[in-house]
Amino acid sequence: MTGNPTSRDYNKASVLDVLLSRAPLTRIELIELTGFSKSTVSRAVEELRADGCVVNGGVDEVTGRGRRSTYLDVPGTMGHVVGISFGMRTTCVLVADLRGRELRHVIVPTVDHQEVRNAAEWLVGLMAEASKSAEGPLRQVVVAVPGRVLGGTEIFGPAESMKVFAGPGLQRALADLVNAPVLLDSDANASLLEILTDDATLEDAALFSMSSSLSFASCIDRELLRRRTPAFGDIGVLFSGVGNEVLDGLLSTSGLLRFARGRGLDLERIDDLWLHPHEEVSRADVLDAFTTAMVTAVSAVAVTLDPGSVFFVGRLRPLVDEVLPEVRRRLDKSLATAPEVKAPTQVLGLSVARGAVYACLGMARDRLRDAVLEARRQGQHTEQSAPAF
Template sequence: MSQPLSHPDLRRRNLALLLGTLLRHEEATRKQIEQESGLSKATVSRLTEELLQAGTIVSRTDAPADPSARGRRAETLRPATTLGIVAGLSLGTRTTSIFVTDLTGRELAWQQVRTPKWTSLDEAVAWTAEFAQQAVEPLSAPLRRVVVAVPSRTLDGVTIMRAPLFMSVLEGDAFARALADRLDCRIRIELDAAMVLVGLEHLGFIDRAISPVLLNASSVLTMSLRRRDGSIVEGLTRSFGDFDLIPIETPFGHSTIGASLGARGLFDLSERLGHPLEAMEDLWETEGEAIDRLRDVFQAALLQAIRIIAVTTDPRLIIFTGRLSPLVRLSLPRVEAALARELAEPPELRVVGHAANDYPAAVGAAQEARDGAVVDLLDRVTGSGLDGLR
């Protein structure tokens, strides 16, 4: 039998409930807080005054739309930025982006720079920390959490596996731990495809209720999918989503589905062909026999990847993003025709064309960071009351 809450416990729980209600909105009236939280008018009034005095929330009184109207001016409350800020960092092979929000998700800063070529872990940590610090320093608020999206497989939110090219210095869990020390906040490492999926949903490009699968075809191929219960599949082993494990035959010898759907692998195949690509854009902007043969390899790998996804995860929608999305779009007519012949009910295929995925990946990472930081904050308030906000 559970024990009844003591008065201090009940007060802390109500405080967390009120603050959590307010954090779900950029601003709200006291009446809206009462209706959504279920707290009484007297409780909301008392706790609101405590939070206002502590500087945790701020009040704004707006003049009525009709100057001749009588009565009190409308008051709205919003969480103060001093509660903390979070950042989503998209660490790409070409560019790195950061998206900073407060704990309501309101955008505070956005910045993008070219990713340098690191030669050591220390150099990567120092550069990443400095980039993040420069973005958040003008905001004068505690940095609560950072989520870093990377183009490689991740495990348990800290370990980076099989990072591409020069990013191999990030492999393991040392990068997350060292970055947490430098920034003095919680760090979580996430797969870029998962954060792109969250970002595109948050920006309104796709409906999360559809439970889509996302393939991010950039320097390397990464995959993410949302379950029907709303959670994103993170994978329990190092094999999850690794299309580099699945072999495929090409006119140029053995390859894998993953290599044939990533920029790095296509460059390697073009060298085997004897016609090295000068730029990846040649694959969808130019013509020629060598280009056609590479397109055929890409199309065959794309079709095989979709077949595997369709019969194992049964998605209604597969989304393609990333640097190679123009090549995907060029291949879709023939791929869709083949799927229509093979599958009783093929999934919808959609290309979300972004010149780079850094923005939605950073937005998604910031959303994940914000959700985690809010849970941490409300846990502290439930345990320590107002002292948990310090």
């Protein structure tokens, strides 16, 4: 017998939602978080236990008299997800269970691939290495790249050294090699998602990721903003306020390296700008241009999106730390209400991979919830047959 989901099905799906995001939990905590009655929670837990979605996860520690409570947890056999930061210099693959607990990560130098298929096979090899201790099915893969991404499948505006990945080729190759949904996203979106997950007080924010190319992300009411065209987020084409330089020419590693060399600084890599001493006048000129570009970038998003906070992350963060007081001084002088400008501490590669994992978890959990509800439509009795997880 088929039919629409009942209130009992929705209650079960809601309990699963809470367990996936907050487990391990006691039954008392589960009742408090869902607002359901004890009998409703108990029935949902037992049905989820029969489906293989819930196991006992130990007991709480109590002192004195009183009954110890058993924790409910989500078993590793429910599956895992993979978040990947695929950068120009460094690649990080992070594997987590459906509770978001990190199982293992691998960080390696990015191999220079001339063919998309070879790069996809290389990434799948890293996934296999990082997933050795993972249980259950692979539920979702998200790959964060330095560039703009449309629809989770097509890459636009990658750095010059990664031009081969422009278009949908990488997503298609990966989807052909793994038995799970695969989506692409920008490194900026992944970085902002990691910050949002760690700070529940953030609502409206913007982020500039300064890696091989400049990428941008923003959120309103904690929801990442996405548009239907690849032009959205291409803030690097705006003039920086320094000569004819655009923002990407001063707020990306490749652009700033070119600019600094043009000002007479002998740099092999952009890191040399802050790791080694240089001629003071030329270095001051570069820092002033970098500061002006940051002020221009913040001003642009302040008048269009009105974010409460603006973050700068990526390989140029040491330089951001150096000029941030001057950036704030100029913004306070030019804007009636300046957003808070921050340079959060992130681990290059790993923080972006974590953001990609958080994106994976949101999609995987939504599908599991839908599977609970779809079981009714497919004629499966929850008391007799488990959803097709």
